[in-house]
Amino acid sequence: MTVVPLFELRGISKEFPGVKALDDVSFEIRAGEVHMLVGENGAGKSTLMKILCGAYRADRGSFFNNGEPVTIHDSTAARKFGIAVIFQDFTLVPYLDIAQNIFLGREFSSRLPGFIDRRRIHAEAKRVLDMIGFDIDPRMPVHGLGVAQQQMVEIAKALSQDARILVMDEPTAALSDRETELLFAMIARLKKNGVAIIYISHRLSEVFALGDRITVLRDGRNIASLLPAETTPDQLVTLMVGRPVDTTYTRPSRPTPGAVVLDVKNLSGPSGFSDINLTVRAGEIVGLSGLVGSGRTEVARAIFGADRVTAGEIRLFGKRIGGSTEISALRGMALIPENRKTQGLALARSVGDNIVLAGLRKLFPSGVFVPRRAMKAARAIIEKLRIATPTPRRPVATLSGGNQQKVVVGKWLNADARFYIFDEPTRGIDVGAKAEIFRLLDGLVHNGAAILMISSEQIEIVHICDRAYVMRSGRIVGELAHHELTEANIVRLGIHQ
């Protein structure tokens, strides 16, 4: 073992308020290898990569470049060591051409001061594009390119800055099969040129097809470093899951499910899901699981009437609905979106204002706003959901994440919603407050409401739900009854084999 790694991280720890994101993680990358980084959502992969590229600073730990101890305190330092990240949201300028994007900020000068040598920029860009085998005219503006092509431009941009270590975060997530093949061919070419690649993936087939080595993270710890030849997909899944159960919340007994509240049949839509069948009964929490990008949010939005549907039908309490969020809300459906700050709350307004927002018609049938009545309704909800605020007049922005989430729920409770769709209800909420959110969901179903809950954290689904559907690539690939509901089963169904 005399190989000196190209770059090495040793004993990295990083803590965020309430969460230990990374705990003594070591990681090394060698020239010309594809190093797979796997783990569940929240295992710490992104945090580790952000530390590597200088976006975050580690609390503890050291870095070694070619065996020499170094420090990375910002992205400039990381770039100096040849580390480049291909971000999911690209840093491209839509109305500049490919070549100008590749050399943005490093334009070749012409003889006139301030002027750029466009011809040379295009020629150099062509050279870099040829190097990765991307056959395209560098004069094409970027806004007309597809996701795969934009990704290629990002990679070319990184390579033109002499990157030796490329970090790719689920690069095939938005690619077709054909585009994926091209990407893999390019990766093979880069390897030959001695470029090291850190590849984050949820697709087991990729992990085994591409990887030279595999590192598994779980709960912020480095669980295993493996060679693909010496492991099996099943072993890998076992290593990825198997977290100790969160002990702050115990699932109470649930009422026997009542009548069917939501009945979706053969639903397909242009936003990327097809042939969706699912039911939710009164008094039931049903999970909708699957990887990010598997189409869960799109299905939820379509059910609520926010996105277009091309086939199938949605029945709420036996009546057909669809296509209109107003009608869905009037009939008692509530969507609690993933991003409560931009989609669920009027952040600048008070807690009380937010609570009455969706029930204005019920509270004030004549159309005249009566502050006293609004206050009373808001106080009732605050008490019922135990929202921690001294007064309804307090701006909602000053509340904690968990309490903001309660305000969003309270808004719909006040509007007499009977069917709730929660999209990642615990996103951005610290661990302690999560149990509080779960109790809130419990309370809703105990009063006869029905809930469809989307979550990327399998443990949550297992924990709270009575049943769960698992999605993959826009389709429901399985339904797990309560006794089958385990993390391993969800991961097995949700991952591309």
Place this chain on the structure above:
Amino acid sequence: MSTRGFSLAALPVARVPGVAIVLVVLCAGFGVTSPGFATPANIANILTQSTILLLLALPMTVIIMTEGLDLSIGAVLTFASIVLAVTVIATGSPTLAFLAALGVGLCFGLGNGVLIAVFDIPPFITTLGTLGIAQGLSLLVTDGQSVVGIPRSIEQIYSGTAAGIPFPIIIAALAYFITHALLYHTRFGTYVFALGGNREALRVAGISVRGMLIRVYVFGGLMAGFAALLMTARLNSAHPTAGIGMEFDAIAAVAVGGTSFERGNGWLLGTLLGVIAVGVLRNGLNLLAVPSSVQVACIGALVIVALFIDGMRAER
């Protein structure tokens, strides 16, 4: 979004920008309705009268491409014009007066840029404020009266010709080519696209976003100073309300020309056509003796029609 039935996208005109269609339709319409329209003298007149607007619309295109706005540009022109007139009368030096006008433009551009880039005040608010300041200063200096008694040398900048081409057209053509070179062949221009398209990309590339933004507004101020020279020469005086509403015409011309207010999508040639379209519309309506209040409404309608055509094109 989908539309059924008739769509312009199905016709071959789909590839022609909205502004070109609007311009052809306007010229054809006025050519038929007013006999005086399609004469060489009138066409030269339209082009000459459009030059001042072009000097404002060019930097406005650049500013709007950065997802910004400059409402103060007409008022700055006015104040620069007054300073120019007062200076030339006081000192007798046209050069000094012109430099003073440029100085006014530079100060306001720098002020706008610093407020927007460094203090993060939204462009709309910042330039609305400086519009008020410039307008107030104009009224203060002149007491609401015109400044008259300007030497003939200044007036000739507007009325003179070289090789049969009016001076203003030469100045405007130069301004167009300089802006074109700036936008498409310099670092500055490349970063203008990035300011509107993806500021993060610029930051990652190690370019000062603030510095570039300030330069963009300084460019606007300086061009208003140049436009003040033409305006003063044209009126042979300076008037404290001469530039009122010119920011409206400039923004309208940019919008008609197809520059989008998002993502750094701009088109300089479109702005030139947009300026000419506004000029043709005003001239044609004048020939038809339409009151100027109605003309403003027509320019508003022009913006909507041009963007409607562009929107139909993009539909597919």
